[in-house]
Amino acid sequence: MRQRRTLLQRALGRDLEARADALAGQMGDGYDCFGASADGTARALALTRGLYERWFRVDSAGAHHVPSTGPVIVAANHSGTLPFDAAMLHADLLRRTDPPRLPRSVVDRFVPRLPWFSALVARAGAINGTRRNVEHVLATGQLLVVFPEGTVGIGKPFAERYRLQTWRPGHAELALRHRAPVVPTAIVGAEEQMPILARLERFHAFGAPYLPIPLVPFPLPVRYRVRYGPPLALHRVFPGDPRDPALIRAAAAEVEGAVQALIDETLAAREGVFR
Numbered sequence: 001m002r003q004r005r006t007l008l009q010r011a012l013g014r015d016l017e018a019r020a021d022a023l024a025g026q027m028g029d030g031y032d033c034f035g036a037s038a039d040g041t042a043r044a045l046a047l048t049r050g051l052y053e054r055w056f057r058v059d060s061a062g063a064h065h066v067p068s069t070g071p072v073i074v075a076a077n078h079s080g081t082l083p084f085d086a087a088m089l090h091a092d093l094l095r096r097t098d099p100p101r102l103p104r105s106v107v108d109r110f111v112p113r114l115p116w117f118s119a120l121v122a123r124a125g126a127i128n129g130t131r132r133n134v135e136h137v138l139a140t141g142q143l144l145v146v147f148p149e150g151t152v153g154i155g156k157p158f159a160e161r162y163r164l165q166t167w168r169p170g171h172a173e174l175a176l177r178h179r180a181p182v183v184p185t186a187i188v189g190a191e192e193q194m195p196i197l198a199r200l201e202r203f204h205a206f207g208a209p210y211l212p213i214p215l216v217p218f219p220l221p222v223r224y225r226v227r228y229g230p231p232l233a234l235h236r237v238f239p240g241d242p243r244d245p246a247l248i249r250a251a252a253a254e255v256e257g258a259v260q261a262l263i264d265e266t267l268a269a270r271e272g273v274f275r
Helices: 002-027 038-055 084-096 117-124 131-139 150-154 170-178 245-269
Strands: 059-061 072-076 103-107 143-146 182-188 196-200 211-214 225-228
Touching: 002 038, 002 084, 038 084, 038 117, 059 084, 072 084, 072 170, 072 245, 084 103, 084 143, 084 182, 084 225, 131 143, 131 170, 143 170, 170 182, 170 245, 182 245, 225 245
Parallel strands: 059 225, 072 143, 072 182, 103 143
Antiparallel strands: 182 225, 196 211
């Protein structure tokens, strides 16, 4: 156990080890009701370190917009054929929130069926996006991470890169019901990491909606840019019955517009895909 812990410390480095220790102090020993653990979050920081720091060289700004306490929803765009963007956002929130907060990233419904990988992401803090799960996260004052485009966004054609796909409104309903601020978030870079050639729609292993056929076998070393915008208090902007479908759609459109604006602003400022 001591040797394994030493290896993990080396993999983390001093700064990330301090983050992992701070999270461990909040989480305590053992596993929570979703299977997350302090060791699991430390491993997530260690496993994503190379991708985060050296491969994708994540450039992050605006994390101070994520409230330090209380229920929060981070709503981001989703792309890239394989969900490296979700992993990098999860790692970025572990690294950048102050004090450190554990992101409860919602995974697609087929992920819990994947051997070993489902346990790995659960130990790191990810959750299955059932209504009971997400409501529990917000009711207990935690940080919820959602990708309203879902698998439609991650599998979009290259020609439609950085254009938000069907924006599901569930996050807006949750924000209205729980009076939780929504932090619009843009991820730029993932669209170019693995351009998709085709989708095998009849392939549904483990419940996946399709099998993607990417142009390259591994993600290209694109430069990721993560941008967080000011939190949106939807319950104040859209007062009324949080069950009203028209109100929910209007609130979701507000978040969608904020995310698209962040994407456009970040695209206009970047000097290149790999720089």
